[in-house]
Amino acid sequence: MTGQPARTTTRRIRIRRIRVAGLLVVIAALAAALGHQLPASSSSTAVDVPRSEHRGAPGEADSTVPDGTTVFDDEISGVANLDSDLLAALRQAATDAADDGVEFVVDSGWRSPEYQEQLLREAVSKYGSEEEAARWVATPDTSAHVSGDAVDIGPSGAAAWLSEHGAEYGLCQIYRNEPWHYELCPEASDHGCSPMYADPTHDPRMQR
Numbered sequence: 001m002t003g004q005p006a007r008t009t010t011r012r013i014r015i016r017r018i019r020v021a022g023l024l025v026v027i028a029a030l031a032a033a034l035g036h037q038l039p040a041s042s043s044s045t046a047v048d049v050p051r052s053e054h055r056g057a058p059g060e061a062d063s064t065v066p067d068g069t070t071v072f073d074d075e076i077s078g079v080a081n082l083d084s085d086l087l088a089a090l091r092q093a094a095t096d097a098a099d100d101g102v103e104f105v106v107d108s109g110w111r112s113p114e115y116q117e118q119l120l121r122e123a124v125s126k127y128g129s130e131e132e133a134a135r136w137v138a139t140p141d142t143s144a145h146v147s148g149d150a151v152d153i154g155p156s157g158a159a160a161w162l163s164e165h166g167a168e169y170g171l172c173q174i175y176r177n178e179p180w181h182y183e184l185c186p187e188a189s190d191h192g193c194s195p196m197y198a199d200p201t202h203d204p205r206m207q208r
């Protein structure tokens with residue numbers, strides 16, 4: 001390849017990545033390389049996702065996901081270990097969203113209990129108390145990420161697309177304070193999503 005790759009080229013490559021599964025590995029590497037050359041401020045990244053969810057520490061590569069991971073990246077354990085029905089719904093939604101020019105990025109998917117514990121410790125130090133941290137990060141025992149039943153989708157345009165169309169696929173936002181966090185609610189395709197909890201502390205599933 002000669003010259004500077006233009007952003008439009010990157011975009012075209014990333015869209016094709018969704019469609020041409022056989023080239024996934026090669027293109028993922030390429031997209032990652034190109035992604036690192038882009039100025040961070042020029043794209044609409046998921047700025048509303050807590051920083052701690054992005055950061056990987058050594059030894060936690062098993063459940064952090066590389067930048068630009070899609071719901072089709074089977075070789076990433078954070079994607080592969082998601083519940084198969086959730087993953088199928090996400091892939092259908094992502095395919096239809098791509099037709100609207102919207103690309104889904106997985107900011108966080110399945111997490112190991114150890115990684116969830118680390119996120120919780122970081123949140124306690126960031127928010128100053130366990131009570132406040134509980135509004136943002138669940139324990140390893142209660143987290144829907146650890147059970148493979150939740151995914152954080154970015155960038156904000158993708159979350160907005162899901163907020164409008166997700167229910168058709170059974171994909172629902174659960175917490176009002178986490179517009180990126182989606183879980184599978186199969187009945188939503190008939191009845192729409194249930195009202196959201198203000199934050200995880202209002203979710204009875206978190207009271208274990």
Ligand SMILES: [Zn+2]
Pocket residue numbers: 108145150151152178180181182
């Ligand atoms: Zn989440």
